[in-house]
Amino acid sequence: MSIQIIKQGMADSIQDNGRYGYQHLGINPNGVMDPIAATAANLLVGNDLNDAVLEMHFPASVILFKQQSLIAICGADLLAMINDVFVPVNTPIIIEKNCVLHFKKPLSGARTYLAVKGGFDLQPWLGSYSTNTKAVAGGFEGRNLKKHDEIRFRAAVQKYDAVLNGKDCEILQWKASVKNFYAAGNILRITTGSEYDWLNEDAKKLLLSSSFTISNQSDRMGYRMKGDNLAIENKQQLISTAVTKGTLQLLPDGQFIILMADHQTTGGYPKIAHVISADIPTLAQLNAGEKIQFNIIGQQEAEGILFDQQQQLQQLQNACSFPLLKFKQQYAIN
Amino acid sequence: MKSPLPYHILPLGDHALTIELGNSIDASVNQNCIAVFHQLKQAGLAFVKDIIPAYASVTVVYDVTAIRKEKPSAYLFMKEKLEILLAGMDLDQPVSHRKIEIPVCYDLSLGIDLQEMSQEKNMSIEEIIQMHTNKSYRVFMIGFLPGFAYMGSVDEKIITARRIQPRTNVAAGSVGIAGEQTGIYPLDSPGGWNIIGQTPLKLFDAKRENPVLLEAGDMVSFTAIDINEFHIIKGSI
The missing domain is CATH 2.40.100.10 (Cyclophilin-like)
Structure with missing residues (x-):
């Protein structure tokens, strides 16, 4: 059985944790913008943490469920409803067959993730379910989802009649608390880039003291930032090298772009800094118009924060697997 | 005779590093990059997610969390591994090009x-x-x-x-x-x-x-x- 898109969202796509091993061919990793939210959605329904999820923005897809399902919605709170019942984020939910999941209003965050128990029945491309819209490959037909698309489930049909008891949905009684995974106050931590020292002293100060606004020209490829111009002393031409998610590329006009999940594999602009991996989820949940500030930390510290984050995610998985197991036992579900 | 390979390793964010082998668009520098790329691929280093050759550099993307389970620093661990491999590389072998x-x-x-x-x-x-x-x-x-x-x-x-x-x-x-x-x-x-x-x-x-x-x-x-x-x-x- 399956879900069907009955109204197209703005730019909704299938993603997993990314496609690695092909950047030497110019094929970039893609993958979810917010790996914390995507992982939380998967762990709440008991999936593999790298299973494909549906990444959505507001206005989001309207989705018809053609079978009973265990689902979770994590990330941005877009005021989700199942038929006429409000349902929370970060909580497992059982949805009845022929019910419609829709989103009313963006309350917080920029991207929300839908995981269904058992995952989606799709063909991986080069080892990943992530959508590469440029290559028109991966995900669902290599493109964003549109009206009438039907995505089949991988797992066998489960019966949740006893849980639903005639209702459209049942909100289960545990949550994945993810607040602590996100940086407070829109202050993102960065490490210095290979051309950081090209910035003059004023520019170095501005990078840390000034706030920068996410412009409208921001998407899955990168966030174009607006703020004080950062001047460089070295005007020499750089030759292209590999870039990565989180790289701050300084443009000739003194403004910069922060590379996100769909970034190109190489670039020739000065790399002045890098948002640390652990703060990418925070950045992924910010919208155009929001302001951010930066704080420089060391390479080792950045690694340590990422490692701790992954450990906490592991603990969260353990904490959520227990109630899920009890629930399955109670209703004799696989 | 093996000639020592001039290189410089620097971090690219907190999950990758770049081996710089020159700073110009030059066939012999690029040849070294391609040779390093192939030899690193062949070495099959654990924890490596991507190896990306460019004009005058090779970037290695690695799994920080997996390395950190065993080592205090993922960057230093990878850097040291690569330095050992680079020291043993023979770049003067004739290379065949497709x-x-x-x-x-x-x-x-x-x-x-x-x-x-x-x-x-x-x-x-x-x-x-x-x-x-x-x-x-x-x-x-x-x-x-x-x-x-x-x-x-x-x-x-x-x-x-x-x-x-x-x-x-x-x-x-x-x-x-x-x-x-x-x-x-x-x-x-x-x-x-x-x-x-x-x-x-x-x-x-x-x-x-x-x-x-x-x-x-x-x-x-x-x-x-x-x-x-x-x-x-x-x-x-």
Whole structure:
């Protein structure tokens, strides 16, 4: 059985944790913008943490469920409803067959993730379910989802009649608390880039003291930032090298772009800094118009924060697997 | 005799590092990058997610969390591993390059900037085509788009700066010149290169087992075909 898109969202796509091993061919990793939210959605329904999820923005897809399902919605709170019942984020939910999941209003965050128990029945491309819209490959037909698309489930049909008891949905009684995974106050931590020292002293100060606004020209490829111009002393031409998610590329006009999940594999602009991996989820949940500030930390510290984050995610998985197991036992579900 | 390899390792964010082997667009520097890329791939290092050669560098993307489970620093661990491998590398071995011939139709309907280039350079279109087909080009690196090969260097007489106004759509297969580089658009894409022709071959095809035709280190030459041959080859792919 399956879900069907009955109204197209703005730019909704299938993603997993990314496609690695092909950047030497110019094929970039893609993958979810917010790996914390995507992982939380998967762990709440008991999936593999790298299973494909549906990444959505507001206005989001309207989705018809053609079978009973265990689902979770994590990330941005877009005021989700199942038929006429409000349902929370970060909580497992059982949805009845022929019910419609829709989103009313963006309350917080920029991207929300839908995981269904058992995952989606799709063909991986080069080892990943992530959508590469440029290559028109991966995900669902290599493109964003549109009206009438039907995505089949991988797992066998489960019966949740006893849980639903005639209702459209049942909100289960545990949550994945993810607040602590996100940086407070829109202050993102960065490490210095290979051309950081090209910035003059004023520019170095501005990078840390000034706030920068996410412009409208921001998407899955990168966030174009607006703020004080950062001047460089070295005007020499750089030759292209590999870039990565989180790289701050300084443009000739003194403004910069922060590379996100769909970034190109190489670039020739000065790399002045890098948002640390652990703060990418925070950045992924910010919208155009929001302001951010930066704080420089060391390479080792950045690694340590990422490692701790992954450990906490592991603990969260353990904490959520227990109630899920009890629930399955109670209703004799696989 | 092994000659020591001049290099410099620096972090790229908190989950990758770049081995810099030079700072110019130069065939011998690039040759070292390709050799390092192949030898690192062959070494099959644990925790490595991607190895990305560029003009004068090789970047290694690694799994920080997995390394940190065993070592205090993922960066220092990878750096040390790479230093040992680099010290043992023999880069003076003769290397074989794949030689790839690419048919290109330089018909004015496809080489949409040929006329302008011809006027600007005060050269006939035939001369431009002859210069472009006269030599073979090194694929310095792949980037920008899946399978986009940066090749060089063109004869200095046909060096042409990027267009001031990039086009919103350049057709897949279009062969272009930007500065001293020549390249082929693998997909329909916005682009600012000067388009001199089009190949009927697919530089990128997601359905192929190896979706990308050209790889860094390949030597590429272009053969002129007419518009009829172009359509015959295109129709047969």
